[in-house]
Amino acid sequence: MKRILLIEDEPQIARFVQLELNHEGYEVTVANDGRDGLEVFKAHPFDLVLLDIMLPSLNGIEVLRRIRQLSNVPIIMLTARDSVMDKVSGLDNGADDYITKPFAIEELLARLRNLLRKQVSQTSVLSYKSLVLDLNQHECTVNNNQVDLTKKEFDLLHMLLKHKNQVLSRELLIEKIWGYEFDGTTNSIDVYVRYLRAKIEEPFDEKFIHTVRGVGYIIKDE
Amino acid sequence: MKRILLIEDEPQIARFVQLELNHEGYEVTVANDGRDGLEVFKAHPFDLVLLDIMLPSLNGIEVLRRIRQLSNVPIIMLTARDSVMDKVSGLDNGADDYITKPFAIEELLARLRNLLRKQVSQTSVLSYKSLVLDLNQHECTVNNNQVDLTKKEFDLLHMLLKHKNQVLSRELLIEKIWGYEFDGTTNSIDVYVRYLRAKIEEPFDEKFIHTVRGVGYIIKDE
DNA sequence: ATGAGATTTTAATAAACCTTGAATTGGTCT
């Protein structure tokens, strides 16, 4: 399922677009202002961004510029009718398309499909405190010290980091990393959490992975 | 088993939907007009509400508004085809999704499943006065003080908060949280209510959980 | 085919959690 980030401050429009896109089978996350949008973008991977130009706290053009420093994710700008300046400015700064408000939802859908067809993947680095995980290089560092992880260890840490601030059940982890149904008899997860702790926590006197008894494991901000 | 409240005045449609949903394993209660629907909702806990917009005695939007004052139960609106106004109005007033009549039963089922499932990851925070329950992080705070809850305690509080303003019987709580039939001999619920009170009420001089003698427990707005 | 490293299983231990039942308190009805 394609993930879309909608950065839009007008609640009715945001809600409406979100629901319509849900209906079409997209997974939509909404951010209400520019700063939020940028944060959310940094924290999660998206396949496409819908970005309003007029935004509180950090305007659309600025958000566009900053996202482009990080990623070449497809971006569609939402502009006011006849604001030629906005369009030009948006495209100049790396937007892939624009659509003027108010728009027919069908037109938006068409432009979405169009851009998503061309798309390539990205998102290469996840981090949390002194912990950095480079997905492309398959590398992990803590406090700038490189730590060698096996594939399973890496995948587990990847999963926990990708969904930080969310408790992940053993069931879900087994399903996503091992690829089979959790039958309740294996404690592989527990063992790998132990390995990770021994490699990335104990030597550096850090604490990343927390146990939530009866539920699962989580990496979370305080 | 998931409980669904269907508020719909056209008998054929109501009957049809009820049978189909029963067939899928849902327990369906039907109300024939807005006023009835609201009454039934207040009297029993439901996992989801299907709400027609065009209703006698109290229209759907008004019912929606009143239910939202009491609860954040997932609500799907049933709207006439092409009635954009209805959609917008519904979503503005807190509906979670809509479906246009006439609809294929399969689509309704898909949206039901979607909402019943997403509830976990989407509605991530429940709150009541100074009490906050973060479902993703599995964390509870009172007056911004973090309180450690065990799984059972958390599940019980979750249930009470999710259905706030509704009395939950011991039968229902045992069924939903412990997962077996209430045989009348266990007092586990009472004990856990005690634990919760000791953890989230007494230290903060608050009162969240009320006992309804002979019926069950409730968290309610004044 | 071999062996080093990776992965999974097993088992012991300790800690946290849950249940139970009996004693006590509190509310309700006549």
Next chain:
DNA sequence: AGACCAATTCAAGGTTTATTAAAATCTCAT
């Protein structure tokens, strides 16, 4: 008020769960 029933409280003991170390198994490059 007194009888009765429902709810509350408490602590002991029984159970479950997480952690850990170590052994068994698997896998892949040589």
